[in-house]
Amino acid sequence: MVRPVSPWQVPGNRARQRELKRDAVIRAAARAFRERGYHHTSLDDIAAVLHVTKPTLYYYVASKEEMLFECFRAGLDRIAAACSQARSGTSSGRERLIEVVRSYVEAITSDFGWCMVRAEDQDLGPELGARIRQLKSGIDQEIRRLLRAGIGDGSIGDCDPKMAAFALAGALNWIPHWYRDDATLSADAIADRFIEIFVQGLAPRPEGASSGNVS
Amino acid sequence: MVRPVSPWQVPGNRARQRELKRDAVIRAAARAFRERGYHHTSLDDIAAVLHVTKPTLYYYVASKEEMLFECFRAGLDRIAAACSQARSGTSSGRERLIEVVRSYVEAITSDFGWCMVRAEDQDLGPELGARIRQLKSGIDQEIRRLLRAGIGDGSIGDCDPKMAAFALAGALNWIPHWYRDDATLSADAIADRFIEIFVQGLAPRPEGASSGNVS
Amino acid sequence: MVRPVSPWQVPGNRARQRELKRDAVIRAAARAFRERGYHHTSLDDIAAVLHVTKPTLYYYVASKEEMLFECFRAGLDRIAAACSQARSGTSSGRERLIEVVRSYVEAITSDFGWCMVRAEDQDLGPELGARIRQLKSGIDQEIRRLLRAGIGDGSIGDCDPKMAAFALAGALNWIPHWYRDDATLSADAIADRFIEIFVQGLAPRPEGASSGNVS
Amino acid sequence: MVRPVSPWQVPGNRARQRELKRDAVIRAAARAFRERGYHHTSLDDIAAVLHVTKPTLYYYVASKEEMLFECFRAGLDRIAAACSQARSGTSSGRERLIEVVRSYVEAITSDFGWCMVRAEDQDLGPELGARIRQLKSGIDQEIRRLLRAGIGDGSIGDCDPKMAAFALAGALNWIPHWYRDDATLSADAIADRFIEIFVQGLAPRPEGASSGNVS
DNA sequence: TATGAATGAGTATTCATTCAT
DNA sequence: GATGAATGAATACTCATTCAT
Numbered sequence: 001m002v003r004p005v006s007p008w009q010v011p012g013n014r015a016r017q018r019e020l021k022r023d024a025v026i027r028a029a030a031r032a033f034r035e036r037g038y039h040h041t042s043l044d045d046i047a048a049v050l051h052v053t054k055p056t057l058y059y060y061v062a063s064k065e066e067m068l069f070e071c072f073r074a075g076l077d078r079i080a081a082a083c084s085q086a087r088s089g090t091s092s093g094r095e096r097l098i099e100v101v102r103s104y105v106e107a108i109t110s111d112f113g114w115c116m117v118r119a120e121d122q123d124l125g126p127e128l129g130a131r132i133r134q135l136k137s138g139i140d141q142e143i144r145r146l147l148r149a150g151i152g153d154g155s156i157g158d159c160d161p162k163m164a165a166f167a168l169a170g171a172l173n174w175i176p177h178w179y180r181d182d183a184t185l186s187a188d189a190i191a192d193r194f195i196e197i198f199v200q201g202l203a204p205r206p207e208g209a210s211s212g213n214v215s
Numbered sequence: 216m217v218r219p220v221s222p223w224q225v226p227g228n229r230a231r232q233r234e235l236k237r238d239a240v241i242r243a244a245a246r247a248f249r250e251r252g253y254h255h256t257s258l259d260d261i262a263a264v265l266h267v268t269k270p271t272l273y274y275y276v277a278s279k280e281e282m283l284f285e286c287f288r289a290g291l292d293r294i295a296a297a298c299s300q301a302r303s304g305t306s307s308g309r310e311r312l313i314e315v316v317r318s319y320v321e322a323i324t325s326d327f328g329w330c331m332v333r334a335e336d337q338d339l340g341p342e343l344g345a346r347i348r349q350l351k352s353g354i355d356q357e358i359r360r361l362l363r364a365g366i367g368d369g370s371i372g373d374c375d376p377k378m379a380a381f382a383l384a385g386a387l388n389w390i391p392h393w394y395r396d397d398a399t400l401s402a403d404a405i406a407d408r409f410i411e412i413f414v415q416g417l418a419p420r421p422e423g424a425s426s427g428n429v430s
Numbered sequence: 431m432v433r434p435v436s437p438w439q440v441p442g443n444r445a446r447q448r449e450l451k452r453d454a455v456i457r458a459a460a461r462a463f464r465e466r467g468y469h470h471t472s473l474d475d476i477a478a479v480l481h482v483t484k485p486t487l488y489y490y491v492a493s494k495e496e497m498l499f500e501c502f503r504a505g506l507d508r509i510a511a512a513c514s515q516a517r518s519g520t521s522s523g524r525e526r527l528i529e530v531v532r533s534y535v536e537a538i539t540s541d542f543g544w545c546m547v548r549a550e551d552q553d554l555g556p557e558l559g560a561r562i563r564q565l566k567s568g569i570d571q572e573i574r575r576l577l578r579a580g581i582g583d584g585s586i587g588d589c590d591p592k593m594a595a596f597a598l599a600g601a602l603n604w605i606p607h608w609y610r611d612d613a614t615l616s617a618d619a620i621a622d623r624f625i626e627i628f629v630q631g632l633a634p635r636p637e638g639a640s641s642g643n644v645s
Numbered sequence: 646m647v648r649p650v651s652p653w654q655v656p657g658n659r660a661r662q663r664e665l666k667r668d669a670v671i672r673a674a675a676r677a678f679r680e681r682g683y684h685h686t687s688l689d690d691i692a693a694v695l696h697v698t699k700p701t702l703y704y705y706v707a708s709k710e711e712m713l714f715e716c717f718r719a720g721l722d723r724i725a726a727a728c729s730q731a732r733s734g735t736s737s738g739r740e741r742l743i744e745v746v747r748s749y750v751e752a753i754t755s756d757f758g759w760c761m762v763r764a765e766d767q768d769l770g771p772e773l774g775a776r777i778r779q780l781k782s783g784i785d786q787e788i789r790r791l792l793r794a795g796i797g798d799g800s801i802g803d804c805d806p807k808m809a810a811f812a813l814a815g816a817l818n819w820i821p822h823w824y825r826d827d828a829t830l831s832a833d834a835i836a837d838r839f840i841e842i843f844v845q846g847l848a849p850r851p852e853g854a855s856s857g858n859v860s
Numbered sequence: 861t862a863t864g865a866a867t868g869a870g871t872a873t874t875c876a877t878t879c880a881t
Numbered sequence: 882g883a884t885g886a887a888t889g890a891a892t893a894c895t896c897a898t899t900c901a902t
Contacts, residue, residue, distance in 0.1 A: 171385035603819055687893085
């Protein structure tokens with residue numbers, strides 16, 4: 001599947017073009033940041049990819065900082081959405097947690113995954129930095145909540161929810177580090193493996209134990 | 216315990232001073248990088264902490280890049296050492312893996328932890344970058360090897376060693392992200408919790424199952 | 431009295447609208463220049479005041495430079511008119527000079543006053559810059575001429591006309607610097623005080639002297 | 646008399662060189678600002694005059710804004726000094742005022758004269774802008790004070806001190822506008838003429854009146 | 861050893877201006 | 882008449898690095 005890189009080449013419905021173009025700018029930024037890193041990416045780089053000149057970018061985005069922020073958000077929003085959906089779910093804590101993990105992997109393997117985890121929120125000013133930290137914290141809290149719910153309803157064994165959340169989020173957040181160069185698995189496949197590992201643990205299962213049934 | 220920040224203030228044995236000072240430079244760099252990020256740290260910042268002028272740093276270090284490299288290495292070497300020790304160990308795969316995890320957590324909560332995981336190897340030139348990637352890869356391979364050993368000797372349940380290694384390393388590597396602001400646990404305590412989570416998994420243990428015994 | 435800021439809001443006689451709008455553009459520019467300075471005023475600022483977009487301005491004006499030029503001229507023309515009227519006058523040199531001063535103060539306290547004196551003619555290209563310098567020089571020459579006429583007809587004491595013209599013009603041109611923040615006096619009141627000071631001088635008048643009669 | 650433009654060419658006493666160089670930077674800035682205007686002067690321009698590269702300027706000065714501020718101050722300080730000296734004087738108000746005028750003209754015909762009056766304090770941030778406005782206001786107040794003193798001791802005729810101060814300062818501040826292209830008179834000569842004009846006024850002196858004696 | 865001084869290379873940002881619609 | 886979109890040119894500022902002393 002070839003995704004057209006630049007909507008500047010394919011004109012069309014004028015009214016919506018603007019929105020599309022802005023998205024293209026953000027996406028191009030996300031890719032460039034992932035490939036070269038935020039600080040090693042100049043606006044000229046991004047503009048070049050889009051076959052546009054640098055000031056044009058400013059027509060769609062206020063600053064480089066805003067680009068980074070939007071990349072952050074594009075990814076985090078998806079996960080946050082999954083979290084809030086999980087909240088209103090009725091199934092067991094474990095099952096709902098597993099759903100969140102699936103969405104998490106989906107989001108983090110996207111173009112924006114890198115930004116979500118590798119970009120320093122130090123690169124954002126206090127304003128935007130705070131908003132990102134808030135989003136991240138919200139996700140963390142929701143994961144802990146699901147863990148506690150699972151412990152409560154018996155679908156998850158006794159554990160320290162805070163540490164478990166850190167371990168789980170860490171494993172997930174680390175995906176962009178190796179996924180870029182080793183994208184042999186689909187997001188879903190990765191999710192399956194991770195769920196298995198985290199649910200069953202590494203210890204050998206006693207014969208006939210069935211609680212490790214994945215979902 | 217007050218650690219002297221700068222050896223320039225306490226003269227002594229001339230011969231070894233140099234080595235000490237170089238260490239101080241690296242360590243000061245590590246702290247600054249952790250606090251402000253690599254790109255937001257100027258050599259002036261580091262020099263100021265050491266009560267030294269910028270060109271003096273070059274007497275001990277060839278470049279900013281080298282500082283970063285040394286920070287990387289300071290942390291990775293410790294883990295690599297633990298890995299090679301594990302290799303020559305005789306106990307079960309699981310037990311040896313657990314030992315590696317302990318050393319890992321120890322190393323990653325040090326001043327150099329941040330650099331090991333947050334610094335982009337993109338900030339290193341091809342030369343040094345390659346060496347870092349090699350070190351990291353070696354550690355990854357060793358973890359997979361231990362997992363396979365554990366599966367082989369029955370101390371670890373059936374799992375995908377590659378994904379399990381990714382999950383484990385991810386959880387560990389993520390520690391610096393939250394540890395800085397939430398250093399309420401000792402490295403050993405963190406290691407214990409993580410080991411428990413990864414060994415037993417999150418699924419509720421059937422009554423009387425004992426295989427989750429941590430070490 | 432509320433002056434409508436933008437004629438774009440009140441349509442009407444098509445033919446003359448254009449002229450009105452052009453004037454509105456110039457006037458809005460003059461105000462913005464006075465408030466923020468020429469270089470700190472962007473065309474967007476001016477457009478925003480008029481509730482119009484930037485390119486629209488170009489429909490009425492060729493360039494930012496032309497705006498400045500027109501502001502210059504709007505003020506200078508008024509003074510030049512007063513000068514040429516003075517030339518054809520028949521009263522004494524002093525009386526005619528005083529009339530010029532009145533018109534001068536009137537003009538310089540207008541919206542365009544700032545531009546007349548604070549705007550750098552360096553901001554105009556050689557073409558327009560030369561025209562402005564010519565206008566200014568003409569005014570200067572006329573003032574000197576009136577001074578010489580006054581000396582000739584005995585209504586003005588012996589003095590260096592060039593320096594006197596510089597002193598007088600300087601005092602007048604400086605008005606915008608303090609008038610903006612201290613507009614407690616009317617233009618006429620300011621003119622009266624200035625005339626008094628320049629005619630009588632600061633030295634104490636001998637008793638009974640009457641030559642200081644202001645107009 | 647040729648003033649060496651750049652101390653970079655003539656090394657010497659190391660300790661004081663720095664101070665000299667900083668002064669040279671400020672002075673070069675002042676000249677460039679006078680010739681091309683603040684906004685039309687790039688740091689490259691200034692650096693080129695000094696046969697130095699742009700970053701070198703930053704070794705001596707924090708920003709372009711600071712350059713402007715120092716130019717402002719270099720001139721204003723001289724006048725302020727004359728003012729404070731006048732304050733402690735014992736001669737008549739008129740005589741002390743005349744001394745201030747002499748210093749004023751001296752200062753305003755210097756390289757820094759242009760900055761004192763043509764530079765917009767809008768080009769300075771709120772911090773430095775406020776300090777400049779304060780300096781200017783102090784000078785204005787002192788002139789008014791001298792006028793009132795003169796009126797009190799009978800050396801100056803009855804007049805509105807505020808307006809008289811504005812007129813006098815305006816005439817003086819305007820000097821840079823014409824002095825650059827018409828430097829045929831020395832500062833002292835200009836001062837003499839201005840004093841004569843302001844003291845005696847333009848009205849014809851009655852025969853035998855002697856109060857116009859200049860100092 | 862250590863430093864004061866200088867620099868080259870790089871980059872985000874602004875803005876007047878143009879043009880197709 | 883008016884505008885959305887795009888651009889070229891210009892510029893202040895930062896910083897790792899070097900070198901004479």
